[in-house]
Amino acid sequence: MKTTPKLRLRPTGLTIGFISERTGLAPSAIRYYEEEGIVHPHRTDTGQRRFERADIRRLSFVMISQSLGFSIAEIRTALDSLPANRTPTKADWQAISESFRQKLDDRISQMTKLREQLDGCIGCGCLSLSNCKLYNPDDRARTRGTGPRYLMGDSPSDLGQDA
Structure with a gap:
């Protein structure tokens, strides 16, 4: 009697290598941002990190924000305002943009x-x-x-x- 092989389900989510390739960040930097609460990957049964597509945008936002002089704490606070139960919409990102725009205007005035x-x-x-x-x-x-x-x-x- 022949047995059918078990279907192995591929874990959902993106690997840290894929995220690294898409964002240009080193895996160690991505792990750092995880420790800082910027991204929240889930783990497979074997402990591997798996990221959502929205994490690419989050990490890109981090890199842009840091280049504008925002601290990790400011960035984390802004990202914490995004919905956790769905992919952020354009309106969600616009709300953050308005807040950052005001801070940038203030800095420009000071400078x-x-x-x-x-x-x-x-x-x-x-x-x-x-x-x-x-x-x-x-x-x-x-x-x-x-x-x-x-x-x-x-x-x-x-x-x-x-x-």
Whole structure:
């Protein structure tokens, strides 16, 4: 009597190698993003990671966001707003885009202000930093004593100010 061979089901999902090839990320980077809670692959019976197609977009979003200066924590928070029970839609991604656009606009404004103030700062020679609009607005460092406070090791955070 002949027995029919058992049908072996192929595990669903994409391998880490495939994800690596599609995104250009090293497998170690993909594992790091998994540890950071950016992607959530499921495991096969043998323990291999399997990713969803949507993870390619998530990882691409991470790379773009990092190139724009966003931290892993900011990126994770944004991605946590995406639905877990379905593939994100264009509207889902647009909501994240709006949030990031506002943050980028704020950064551009800060950088523009910095650039405008920097012109008067380079080479001014203000060792006491009493007039420095960038590091010591309104001479707030004077409360810590005389001399170049920041060059002596004080930081704006020591003085309850932002740099």
